[in-house]
Amino acid sequence: MTxxxxxxxxxARELGVRVRPxxxxxxxxxxxxxxxxxxxxGITLAKVxxxxxxxxxxxxxxxxxYQVVAPAALERLVRLAGRAKLRCAVDSxxxxxxxxxxxxxxGIELEVMLEIDLGIGRTGARAGAPACELAQxxxxxxxxxxxxxxxFRGFAASADGPAAREAWGRAEGEALxxxxxxxxxxxLPITEVSAGSTPxxxxxxxxxxxxxxxxxQYLFGCANVVAQGAMQAEQVALFAQATVISRPADDRAxxxxxxxxxxxxxSWQPGRGFGYLASDPATLVMGLWEEHGVLRLGERSKxxxxxxxxxxxxxxxxxxxxxxxxLIGVRDDRIEVTWKIAARGRIE
Amino acid sequence: MTxxxxxxxxxARELGVRVRPxxxxxxxxxxxxxxxxxxxxGITLAKVxxxxxxxxxxxxxxxxxYQVVAPAALERLVRLAGRAKLRCAVDSxxxxxxxxxxxxxxGIELEVMLEIDLGIGRTGARAGAPACELAQxxxxxxxxxxxxxxxFRGFAASADGPAAREAWGRAEGEALxxxxxxxxxxxLPITEVSAGSTPxxxxxxxxxxxxxxxxxQYLFGCANVVAQGAMQAEQVALFAQATVISRPADDRAxxxxxxxxxxxxxSWQPGRGFGYLASDPATLVMGLWEEHGVLRLGERSKxxxxxxxxxxxxxxxxxxxxxxxxLIGVRDDRIEVTWKIAARGRIE
Numbered sequence: 001m002t003x004x005x006x007x008x009x010x011x012a013r014e015l016g017v018r019v020r021p022x023x024x025x026x027x028x029x030x031x032x033x034x035x036x037x038x039x040x041x042g043i044t045l046a047k048v049x050x051x052x053x054x055x056x057x058x059x060x061x062x063x064x065x066y067q068v069v070a071p072a073a074l075e076r077l078v079r080l081a082g083r084a085k086l087r088c089a090v091d092s093x094x095x096x097x098x099x100x101x102x103x104x105x106x107g108i109e110l111e112v113m114l115e116i117d118l119g120i121g122r123t124g125a126r127a128g129a130p131a132c133e134l135a136q137x138x139x140x141x142x143x144x145x146x147x148x149x150x151x152f153r154g155f156a157a158s159a160d161g162p163a164a165r166e167a168w169g170r171a172e173g174e175a176l177x178x179x180x181x182x183x184x185x186x187x188l189p190i191t192e193v194s195a196g197s198t199p200x201x202x203x204x205x206x207x208x209x210x211x212x213x214x215x216x217q218y219l220f221g222c223a224n225v226v227a228q229g230a231m232q233a234e235q236v237a238l239f240a241q242a243t244v245i246s247r248p249a250d251d252r253a254x255x256x257x258x259x260x261x262x263x264x265x266x267s268w269q270p271g272r273g274f275g276y277l278a279s280d281p282a283t284l285v286m287g288l289w290e291e292h293g294v295l296r297l298g299e300r301s302k303x304x305x306x307x308x309x310x311x312x313x314x315x316x317x318x319x320x321x322x323x324x325x326x327l328i329g330v331r332d333d334r335i336e337v338t339w340k341i342a343a344r345g346r347i348e
Numbered sequence: 349m350t351x352x353x354x355x356x357x358x359x360a361r362e363l364g365v366r367v368r369p370x371x372x373x374x375x376x377x378x379x380x381x382x383x384x385x386x387x388x389x390g391i392t393l394a395k396v397x398x399x400x401x402x403x404x405x406x407x408x409x410x411x412x413x414y415q416v417v418a419p420a421a422l423e424r425l426v427r428l429a430g431r432a433k434l435r436c437a438v439d440s441x442x443x444x445x446x447x448x449x450x451x452x453x454x455g456i457e458l459e460v461m462l463e464i465d466l467g468i469g470r471t472g473a474r475a476g477a478p479a480c481e482l483a484q485x486x487x488x489x490x491x492x493x494x495x496x497x498x499x500f501r502g503f504a505a506s507a508d509g510p511a512a513r514e515a516w517g518r519a520e521g522e523a524l525x526x527x528x529x530x531x532x533x534x535x536l537p538i539t540e541v542s543a544g545s546t547p548x549x550x551x552x553x554x555x556x557x558x559x560x561x562x563x564x565q566y567l568f569g570c571a572n573v574v575a576q577g578a579m580q581a582e583q584v585a586l587f588a589q590a591t592v593i594s595r596p597a598d599d600r601a602x603x604x605x606x607x608x609x610x611x612x613x614x615s616w617q618p619g620r621g622f623g624y625l626a627s628d629p630a631t632l633v634m635g636l637w638e639e640h641g642v643l644r645l646g647e648r649s650k651x652x653x654x655x656x657x658x659x660x661x662x663x664x665x666x667x668x669x670x671x672x673x674x675l676i677g678v679r680d681d682r683i684e685v686t687w688k689i690a691a692r693g694r695i696e
Contacts, residue, residue: 290394
């Protein structure tokens, strides 16, 4: 884990972009501190309740890359802004008006980032005229200060080898830089251009004009980023410990880790099930029930017996961590630290 | 919820089978008490750590329908057996020997149930000669008392209408009764035959010789049991409350409930996404990210605006509840109770 943090920090420094790790991956303030110590600008989060947990632990520079619109959440956001340096997200007039009113009523000014839709069918304003029109209206609202643009392009087409991933990531950076230019051309003082996720962060960050990247999964890696080639299997730093509880067939073992341990997030690569054995990547978790993982055994694992311990690399590290109360930190095969996953389940 | 509890209790009474609800669905001791008050024999759970939480709350009659084999878990199991009436599961010689040794060392006797493989490719011994041979070896082990058989047949082929579900459930009951007969024929005193899950519980329970059913999801229902016709939409009693945070397109809204709220469990019915709006079942959660649910809007929901509140029926109630800290109990539109999901995340 520490070498993953260092590697990303060095690569970003070389590219001249700031790193603002997405802390939804780990939800652990102590880990955010390690990322900040390695040079991160601040952290990224989604929900206000997550940010409260990190602020309680003294981590106060947060980009909430999320549209906060519910009255209770807005109230908490404004209160939190009194003790943390928050930057918020908008992608609609209606949402910006709610945020503006809440900030005005609370007597504060909020920095906001306009989300640009990078084509994944989720949130974000369409680049070009719609984004410009919306940005102008945001800029005219009281108590908001529009400072930048951000986006998330996902990973779909970045799976076909390093060249495709590089191109996909660069396109993400270019789209955001271009959106920022559009807004500057109508006179808006855009200084922040925030891109990226683990698969695209570095290529996006290599585009001149991108100021910040927001990778999360790079910290631990998981089956999905390995399947995609965005990280090497040797870099994976998070494993679910499980025990073989049944050996019903020669090519099948059942472990006590199911969807409530690994999450049921699908593989980005069809036919890869829900994770693999760290000791034998040919052994896949092909079946998943709440408390059962059904392993299809590769040749090297046919000797597994009831009671044997195994380490599983889950498909999606962020979802898997959110299911647990604690992370056990191991260095050189010795337990070094136990961290409470303090922001687990904070979805408000 | 209370009417779902009552309905299952009445139906089981009419069939003459005991109900031992699977409490993994709710993980809330107070709800288990309501189920017991309605006549349930005891509860079913998977993990020892879950059972500890329920025992702490005074609920002590538990069938652990799960193979406990890890040394730490066996130690906790034996300790727990000192204060609770536990029944445990076995499906292998190796596992039974571990259980027997732990019970012997702890100076206790454990009731065990032999799991029969009902063809879903998970745990369980094959019926017929393999099950008989294994059962005999279990019966010969010290400190274990083999009292019954159990199984879980899943739901796959029970989705094609009521007749198919009825047939599927009956086949489950018949397979277990037949396995019990096999064991009795070699002289083993099998008294318990435990079947079922929500889709199959009642048809399985209608088979003479089945003594107990273990439904879980019936308590609340979810998109999957409704899609399958095992429950009616009107019976669904659990909803995730969410807020529309973005309206990026005419036919699309984004809500603040993603896989960390609903779970990413797949639909049993292809093309149904990850849940639906309670107010409009034609509006489906078709896209899911950790903190975003992307709704494909049906005609009735095209007017949804940023800030609107919606109620979502998740695909799988058991996984969804495990992601949260509390359940809010509502009756006649008023909040009546807040329950802590006390056994949330107990996977050991």
